[in-house]
Amino acid sequence: MASLHQQTRDEIRPIDLRYSDEELGAQVDDLTEFIRERVDAAAVDGALVALSGGVDSTTVAHLAVEALGADSVHGLLLPKAVNTDENMSDAERVAQDLGITYDVLEIDDAVDELLETYDAGSDSDSEGRWEGRYVGNTSARVRMTLNYLVANYENKLVVGTGNRAELATGYVTKYGDGGVDCNPLGNLYKQQVRQVAAYLGVDESLVQKTPTGGMVDYDTDEEEFGVDYDTLDAILALHVDGGVPAAATARLTGSSLDEVEYIVEMHEDSEHKRTPPTVPEPRS
Numbered sequence: 001m002a003s004l005h006q007q008t009r010d011e012i013r014p015i016d017l018r019y020s021d022e023e024l025g026a027q028v029d030d031l032t033e034f035i036r037e038r039v040d041a042a043a044v045d046g047a048l049v050a051l052s053g054g055v056d057s058t059t060v061a062h063l064a065v066e067a068l069g070a071d072s073v074h075g076l077l078l079p080k081a082v083n084t085d086e087n088m089s090d091a092e093r094v095a096q097d098l099g100i101t102y103d104v105l106e107i108d109d110a111v112d113e114l115l116e117t118y119d120a121g122s123d124s125d126s127e128g129r130w131e132g133r134y135v136g137n138t139s140a141r142v143r144m145t146l147n148y149l150v151a152n153y154e155n156k157l158v159v160g161t162g163n164r165a166e167l168a169t170g171y172v173t174k175y176g177d178g179g180v181d182c183n184p185l186g187n188l189y190k191q192q193v194r195q196v197a198a199y200l201g202v203d204e205s206l207v208q209k210t211p212t213g214g215m216v217d218y219d220t221d222e223e224e225f226g227v228d229y230d231t232l233d234a235i236l237a238l239h240v241d242g243g244v245p246a247a248a249t250a251r252l253t254g255s256s257l258d259e260v261e262y263i264v265e266m267h268e269d270s271e272h273k274r275t276p277p278t279v280p281e282p283r284s
């Protein structure tokens, strides 16, 4: 990995976290070994991957096939009306190119039924953000339920797709896309995920695709972070994971202090998503 301290005050350019060629091959070996180990340790028959057409799930599907062989990997496409046809056809192409079995299960009815059961009325502010939150998160939890239904049925592990940038900022739905059995990409920043994807032969258009949650129709990840992914990666690597002071991080990444502090706030507020549910201390 390139040095985090490669910049001078006069020359601000994105911090490069990408692996060297040698590191990249070794990293991919480690990731495939990780998936094999998890499946062996659980004594199951393989891996289930939910496929969205995004680079994270595409990369995990490729890694799982490298690790286990196509016969041991099952894909699930779980479209909702809000998902673009392009994403879903990309997901289908990934499954077909890899030669894995997959199902396409529409989730709109299940999500609507849950919302109606609670009579979830309008909880929206003027931009519909709050309504988007509970609808989007319920969709993610319906997907999680279907992942486990099929994983139980097929005796497989649910292999998650969360990367370090998402997990560090809590940019996952708790017990939704965050509800998985293991996360092979959990220590990789987004630019490293893209690098691994390219190494595994993922189509360039998918490697460079704009990340979106597909939760509601207006979200791209970078709009919610307030900075682009390369900058987010760098802020996390320098400050949150690396202990470089916030002001120096802002300078080194070409960000404002407010932008760095917003990411820190996301990190701190989402601690509960990275730890098991708390229990009180036992009475002594």
Ligand SMILES: Nc1ncnc2c1ncn2[C@@H]1O[C@H](COP(=O)(O)OP(=O)(O)OC[C@H]2O[C@@H]([n+]3cccc(C(=O)O)c3)[C@H](O)[C@@H]2O)[C@@H](O)[C@H]1O
Binding pocket: 133, 137, 140, 170, 171, 172, 173, 174, 176, 177, 212, 213, 214, 215, 219, 221, 224, 272
């Ligand atoms: N301190 C605390 N200790 C323990 N639990 C705490 C807590 N604070 C909140 N909670 C619980 O957590 C809940 C909030 O968490 P959660 O339900 O996840 O909801 P929340 O974090 O508000 O929303 C999920 C975020 O992740 C993003 N997301 C989700 C899924 C996929 C993607 C994507 O890009 O692919 C992005 C989404 O856009 C949104 O910004 C609260 O309702 C409460 O139950």
Ligand SMILES: Nc1ncnc2c1ncn2[C@@H]1O[C@H](COP(=O)(O)OP(=O)(O)OP(=O)(O)O)[C@@H](O)[C@H]1O
Binding pocket: 049, 050, 051, 052, 053, 054, 055, 056, 057, 058, 076, 077, 078, 079, 080, 083, 143, 161, 166, 177, 209, 210, 211, 212, 213, 214, 221
């Ligand atoms: N329509 C969908 N069908 C199946 N799985 C989905 C769908 N939408 C989201 N998921 C699952 O939720 C995960 C989290 O979504 P996320 O957007 O973070 O990842 P991605 O789409 O793979 O990559 P990117 O972040 O670049 O868009 C996906 O990787 C996938 O496993």
Ligand SMILES: [Mg+2]
Binding pocket: 052, 054, 055, 211, 212, 213, 214
């Ligand atoms: Mg996506």
